[in-house]
Amino acid sequence: MNIKTNNKPADAVSTLQEGKAAMLPTQHLLGIEGMNPLEIRSLLDRGDQFADAMQQSGDDLSPLSDVLQGKTIINLFYENSTRTRVSFELAAKRLGGAVLNIAVAGSSVKKGETLLDTATTLNAMHPHILVVRHNCSGAARLLSHHVDAAVINAGDGRHEHPTQALLDALTIRRRVGHIEGLKIAICGDIANSRVARSNIHLLGTLGAEVRLVSPATLLPTGIEQMGVSIATELEEGIRGADIVMMLRLQTERMAGTETPSQREYYNLFGLDRSKLMRAAPDALIMHPGPMNRGVEIDSAMADDAQKSLIRTQVEMGVATRMACLEAMAVKLATEAETSKERQ
Amino acid sequence: MNDILFTNARLIDPSQNLDASGHLAITDGVISALGSGQVNGKTAKADRVIDCKGACLAPGLVDMRVQTADPGSEHLEDLATLLNAAAAGGVTGLGCLPNTQPVIDNAAMIDSLGLRASRAAGPRLHIYGAATKGVAGTEMAELGLMAEAGAVAFTNATTSIGDALVMRRLLAYANMLDKPVIQHCEDASLAADGEMNESETSTRLGLIGIPAIAEAVIIERDIQLMRLTGARYHVAHLSTRAGIDAVRRAKAEGLPITADTAPPYFLLNEIAVSTYDTAFKLSPPLRSEDDRQAVIEAIADGTIDAIASDHVPVDGDAKAQPFGPAQPGASGLDTLLALTLTLVQQHQISLLRAFEALSLAPAAILDVTGGTLMPGAAADIIVVSPDTGWLVRGANFVSLSRITPFEGQPVQGLVDATYVDGVCVFNRHA
Numbered sequence: 001m002n003i004k005t006n007n008k009p010a011d012a013v014s015t016l017q018e019g020k021a022a023m024l025p026t027q028h029l030l031g032i033e034g035m036n037p038l039e040i041r042s043l044l045d046r047g048d049q050f051a052d053a054m055q056q057s058g059d060d061l062s063p064l065s066d067v068l069q070g071k072t073i074i075n076l077f078y079e080n081s082t083r084t085r086v087s088f089e090l091a092a093k094r095l096g097g098a099v100l101n102i103a104v105a106g107s108s109v110k111k112g113e114t115l116l117d118t119a120t121t122l123n124a125m126h127p128h129i130l131v132v133r134h135n136c137s138g139a140a141r142l143l144s145h146h147v148d149a150a151v152i153n154a155g156d157g158r159h160e161h162p163t164q165a166l167l168d169a170l171t172i173r174r175r176v177g178h179i180e181g182l183k184i185a186i187c188g189d190i191a192n193s194r195v196a197r198s199n200i201h202l203l204g205t206l207g208a209e210v211r212l213v214s215p216a217t218l219l220p221t222g223i224e225q226m227g228v229s230i231a232t233e234l235e236e237g238i239r240g241a242d243i244v245m246m247l248r249l250q251t252e253r254m255a256g257t258e259t260p261s262q263r264e265y266y267n268l269f270g271l272d273r274s275k276l277m278r279a280a281p282d283a284l285i286m287h288p289g290p291m292n293r294g295v296e297i298d299s300a301m302a303d304d305a306q307k308s309l310i311r312t313q314v315e316m317g318v319a320t321r322m323a324c325l326e327a328m329a330v331k332l333a334t335e336a337e338t339s340k341e342r343q
Numbered sequence: 344m345n346d347i348l349f350t351n352a353r354l355i356d357p358s359q360n361l362d363a364s365g366h367l368a369i370t371d372g373v374i375s376a377l378g379s380g381q382v383n384g385k386t387a388k389a390d391r392v393i394d395c396k397g398a399c400l401a402p403g404l405v406d407m408r409v410q411t412a413d414p415g416s417e418h419l420e421d422l423a424t425l426l427n428a429a430a431a432g433g434v435t436g437l438g439c440l441p442n443t444q445p446v447i448d449n450a451a452m453i454d455s456l457g458l459r460a461s462r463a464a465g466p467r468l469h470i471y472g473a474a475t476k477g478v479a480g481t482e483m484a485e486l487g488l489m490a491e492a493g494a495v496a497f498t499n500a501t502t503s504i505g506d507a508l509v510m511r512r513l514l515a516y517a518n519m520l521d522k523p524v525i526q527h528c529e530d531a532s533l534a535a536d537g538e539m540n541e542s543e544t545s546t547r548l549g550l551i552g553i554p555a556i557a558e559a560v561i562i563e564r565d566i567q568l569m570r571l572t573g574a575r576y577h578v579a580h581l582s583t584r585a586g587i588d589a590v591r592r593a594k595a596e597g598l599p600i601t602a603d604t605a606p607p608y609f610l611l612n613e614i615a616v617s618t619y620d621t622a623f624k625l626s627p628p629l630r631s632e633d634d635r636q637a638v639i640e641a642i643a644d645g646t647i648d649a650i651a652s653d654h655v656p657v658d659g660d661a662k663a664q665p666f667g668p669a670q671p672g673a674s675g676l677d678t679l680l681a682l683t684l685t686l687v688q689q690h691q692i693s694l695l696r697a698f699e700a701l702s703l704a705p706a707a708i709l710d711v712t713g714g715t716l717m718p719g720a721a722a723d724i725i726v727v728s729p730d731t732g733w734l735v736r737g738a739n740f741v742s743l744s745r746i747t748p749f750e751g752q753p754v755q756g757l758v759d760a761t762y763v764d765g766v767c768v769f770n771r772h773a
Contacts, residue, residue: 114664116663134665136667137538138548139665156549157549157550159550197547220545222542222545
């Protein structure tokens with residue numbers, strides 16, 4: 001493991017327990033757009049403490065906190081997911097919460113129930129936090145208007161995937177120490193990527209220089225107005241980059257005319273050792289997963305422990321989501337108290 | 344002897360460029376006298392005298408783009424609610440699209456709907472025949488038989504005729520029948536899966552964009568086909584600067600091209616979609632601010648001839664969805680007049696121009712009754728209080744379709760009464 005542990009305290013678990021939950025701007029976590037640097041940093045700081053504590057506790061998976069004790073978290077996934085769903089589940093369990101997983105296959109969603117009817121049904125079961133992934137942009141926001149629970153967006157269409165951007169930032173921060181001033185290239189299928197959008201918002205807000213590298217057919221209109229620079233050639237786009245973030249070619253969202261073939265895509269936009277030479281000497285590689293090995297990234301490079309942060313990203317997923325869930329639980333408790341006082 | 348005499352009216356007649364106080368008399372359903380100033384002795388005799396107290400007396404609106412859900416989805420809007428909503432909105436004639444279930448693509452359908460509308464004795468229903476069978480865009484429907492049955496125009500309703508050869512033949516054939524072809528201009532391949540206008544906003548929201556040029560691509564092609572066939576061609580709900588420029592050039596060339604737009608395209612822009620509120624999901628989509636400005640300019644300079652409601656019956660369930668799968672469209676009959684008058688209140692156009700775009704121009708395009716207060720014309724008229732304010736509330740609409748992108752918006756301009764053939768079909772104060 002290549003995690004920077006210079007300032008690791010003697011007892012990470014007690015540091016965690018003495019620490020404070022992160023703060024969220026609203027009851028829900030629907031996107032990074034609109035969050036300020038303080039809010040983002042507080043989530044990263046808390047994620048950092050969770051990561052330390054988890055590393056210290058090793059194989060002992062007992063809860064690190066009881067902040068979700070007596071709380072129900074529902075994972076409502078309309079799209080397949082392994083890492084995101086599992087890491088939300090682990091995160092909730094390690095905070096003492098009870099987790100219910102609802103996958104679309106085998107549920108009444110398949111029988112034609114609408115998103116809002118499902119929301120109403122789930123609402124009647126009084127969950128505290130609803131983690132939602134949906135193939136439509138704006139779906140998490142729509143749900144948040146119709147349920148009492150706090151909603152976490154675990155990916156909505158092509159819009160946002162805020163916890164992915166947070167875990168990416170935490171991964172970078174723990175390895176490099178800072179985000180401000182870094183040159184970060186996000187490469188690949190920008191048009192279909194919610195990860196790209198959340199990362200553009202987050203990394204830009206924290207002061208990184210973000211560049212996008214993509215074939216012209218996968219660059220969405222007006223993206224340059226989101227404070228990024230653009231390249232349509234991989235070598236040029238990653239020149240001098242500290243971080244090279246590869247995106248998955250989302251073949252399931254594509255119509256078939258965006259790129260001629262996977263072979264050509266790999267040739268022009270796939271990251272291999274020789275293209276990486278253009279990046280900064282100690283450049284690091286990231287990928288949100290799941291990877292198409294040999295399409296957007298050379299297989300051996302993805303596994304290169306020196307250069308690749310891909311495994312760390314997965315590990316940081318749990319810590320980040322613990323920070324988010326904890327912040328929401330605290331916010332829920334505060335709001336409950338305030339409304340009690342009002343009564 | 345007059346049946347009805349309206350006195351103390353502000354007469355608005357775009358056909359005579361008239362905006363003056365005066366009176367108007369109706370005899371046997373026809374406008375029999377129109378005069379400025381006080382009523383003289385001869386016309387003063389009437390069965391009924393209505394003192395307008397300074398309110399506007401104008402030709403009833405001719406709304407040239409209305410979707411009826413009847414037949415097929417009467418729970419969304421049936422003919423009765425549609426005609427009632429039209430009457431309450433000051434609409435005395437409405438052009439309805441053929442995309443019903445079944446599709447209005449044969450003479451029997453025109454007969455049946457026309458007969459039912461005439462029995463209802465409300466506003467006039469002008470029926471558009473489907474240009475192609477089942478509005479599928481491939482085989483020409485029986486345009487000649489439908490024209491004989493009373494179809495006033497032909498259109499593929501909410502989709503463009505994409506095939507250039509089909510369009511060429513339609514224009515040629517419709518021209519032979521002296522009927523216009525109305526096109527929803529949107530290239531289907533460029534707009535495929537599209538959810539909103541393509542822009543920085545669509546990129547931020549992660550919604551699939553429909554590029555503005557999808558409209559101009561079809562208009563430009565059809566202009567070429569007009570040159571080939573000489574046919575009359577009408578662009579429905581024109582919404583982009585590129586499309587407007589194309590229409591303006593074709594008009595300058597003298598081609599028989601006309602266009603309409605709808606209130607969302609001159610009052611709203613794509614930013615409204617930012618909260619994923621599906622009331623703002625329309626087809627064509629809300630465009631950029633620059634496009635909106637271009638639409639206003641085009642209404643003022645006449646490049647856009649007419650303003651229509653683009654009324655689409657949509658129920659709450661079809662809108663209670665994420666933005667992508669939500670059905671496009673919104674209710675428009677109840678709000679057409681007041682929303683159009685917004686342009687007058689903003690000094691973008693004159694009151695006369697507003698009524699020209701709402702009555703005279705569409706009546707001329709469709710070659711139907713309306714748009715004038717000239718003695719001898721059918722008494723399709725409305726009494727309007729142009730300054731009376733009200734709040735747009737879908738729940739209060741006469742139409743069964745209650746979704747509006749203008750929910751909660753204050754507007755000015757209220758229809759007091761609507762007359763068709765001199766018969767009162769709506770009276771707010773009754």
